[in-house]
Amino acid sequence: MTFRDRARGCLLGLAAGDALGAPAENLTPSEIRRRWGRLTEIEGGGTDDTEYAIFAASLLIRHGHALTSQDVAAAYRREILPAIAGPMRGAGFSELGTVEALRRGLEPPLTGLVHAHGWSDGLAMRAAPYGIFCPGDPAEAARLVEQDGLVSAAGEGILGGRAVAGAVAAAIGGAAPDAVVDAALAVVPADSWTSRNIVRVRDVLDAEAAGPGVVEALHEAVVVRHYPWTDVAPEAVALAFAAFLAGGGDVEASVTFGVSLGRDADTIGAIAGAVAGAGRGEHGVPRRWAGRIGPVTGKCLPVVAGRHVRDVADELAERL
C-alpha cells in the first residue's frame, strides 16, 4: 500500500466518520439504538471536523516540518478572522475563544490558555493530517500538531491532538491496531487524563470483549457525568480509540461502533475513521461512504470551500 493510498484512506475515513456521526451527536447510546439500530448510512454532510482538518493540512503543505505556532496564528488572522461576518458557524468554544483572543492581540500560547475550553477535542478532530505527514514517526507528528494546538488549545486538549496524530503516524507506517494505540500512549505523559482514559477503555475492552454491555461500560469508564458539554478531549479521544480497537482496525466496524457511543459522535467517528483509514487505505473505506464525500462547502471555514479530502490527501502524500 502506498502512502498516498493510506493518506486517502485516512482523510476519507475522517470525513465519513464525521458525516456518519453528525446526527448522533449528543444522543444517548440507547436513543441511537432506538432511532437507527446500528447507524451505518451517511445521512448528510460533514461538520467542522473535516473542514478544520483540511485547514490543518494546508498549513503543513505550506510550512512542512518548519511549522510554528506563530505561523498557525498568522493563518488564523489572515484566513479565518476576516471571513467571520456575524456568527462563526460550526465552531466550538475553543475556536471561538481563540478568535476572541486573537482579536484582542494575544499570541500563542496565551491564545489557547485564556479561554476555558483548552481541553476541547477541537485539536484531536483535525490532528490526522499531522500523522499523515510523519509516517512511522509518532513523536514528530505529536510535535507538529502541538504547534497547531498552542494557538487554540491547552493541557489535555493538546494531549488529545498529540495522541491522535501519533496514532495516525503509526497507522500510516503500517502498525497493527494495538501498536497504534501504544504509539498514541507513547506521545502523551502517563500522568495525564488522556493517558489514564485510554488505558481505562482498553481495560474495559479486555474485560468485556464485544459483549452486550460494552457501550455502557465504556461510558461508565470515561464519560464525565456532571458536565453538559461532550467535547472533552480525554473522553472523545479515548472513546475513539476504543472504537478503533473494538473494530479491529476495520474502517466500517470502527466508525459504526464509534458513532454508536453518542456524546461527541461526529468527532469520535472522525478520529476512529482517520486512524482506521490510515491503516487500511482508500479501499478500506466503504465505497458507499466514499461516494457520499464531496468537496466541502466551507460552512464552518469559508477558506477551505471546494476542497476535497482526496485531493488534500494527495497533496500531503506528494510532500513525503
Next chain:
Amino acid sequence: MSGDRIRGAFAGLAVGDAAGWPAARHRAALHAPWSRRLHRELDTFAEEHGVTTLPVPFALNQPVAPLRVGPSDDAEWLAWTALTIDRPRAEAFRGLIDPQPGTAGEGAASALGEAGGGPVRARISVATALDNLAKDVEPPASGHDNPHFFDDAAAVRAVAFGVLGRDPTPDAEVTNAGDGLLGARAMAAAVAEAVASGSAAGAVEAALSVLPGGTAIGHNARLAVQAARAAGDPFAAVPALDAALLDHVYSYGVGAAQTVPVALALAEVSGGDLSRAVPAAACLAALADSAPALTGALTGACGGLGAIPEGWIAPARTLAGCCLPDLAGLDLIELANDVTEGIA
C-alpha cells in the same frame, strides 16, 4: 486586630455572595422543584411572546424567607471548609458522597450522594471530583481529570485557609488543577496578607507573587489590576474589566482566571473598601456568582467586620442550606469567632 479581620473575611464573603444575582437562583433550590420548573416555563413563555419582563425566583404557596437577600453556595462551602479543615481533604470530601450508615439514602448510587440532610449541590468541578473519588481516582487526579479544573470552587474554600495562614493546596487539589489551583493559592495568599496587615495593595501583591505570568490567571490578574488602576475607581472599572477578561464565549462564569483577577483588581482600586468594591463586582453579570463573594472576602479581611455596613450583616450571616443542607441555620460570624479562638 486579626480577629476582626477574620470575621470580616467570612462576613465579607457572605455579603458578596448575597449581593450577586445568582444567589437568588441558588436559594430558590430550597423550594419545591415545580417552582423552578414553572420558572423555566415562564422563561420560555417570555421568549415565545417577546415579553421582556423576565421572571425571577418566586415562592408560590411556600415560605418567602429563602428568597430574601442572603448568602448561598459560596458562604456554605466556606463554612464547610472551616468546619472540616483539620481533616484530610479527600476524606472530608468523601463524607459528602457516602450517606451516613443507617440514613435513608444509604446505598443509593446518587450522583452527589446525600450528606445527612439531603443531596449536596456543588460546582461542576466538585461534582466531578466526588465522582472521581467514588471511583478511587485520588487527588491530584481527582481535580485534574475534571472538565472544570479551572473553576474557582477551591478559591472560595481557600479563604478558610488564608485566614489561618495555611496552604490551601492539599484542599484545592481534590477538586481543581491549573488555574483553579493557582486561584486558590492566590486567594489564600491575599487573604492571609489582608488579615495580617489590612492592606489591599499588600494583599494583591501577595497574590500576584504566586501567579506565574505565563498562565491565564497570572496574565489576567495583571491585566485586571492595570485596567482598574487606569479607571481609578471600582465602578468606573466595570466596563474595562468586562472588556479585558471576558470573551463571553463559554457558558459558565466561575472560571478562577476571571473571578480571582476581578476580586484582586477591585480590592486594590477600592483601597480595601467593601462598600465600593462588592457592588462593582456584582455589576459584572457573567461573573456575579462568585466574583462579588471573593471581592467581599478580600475587602472584608482588609477592613474587618467593623467596616461592613451594618444593614448587610444580619441578612448575610445565616446560612440557608441551599447547597449543603446540613449547614442550614449556621451563623457564619460565630463560626469565624470559633476559627479566631482556635488560633488565639
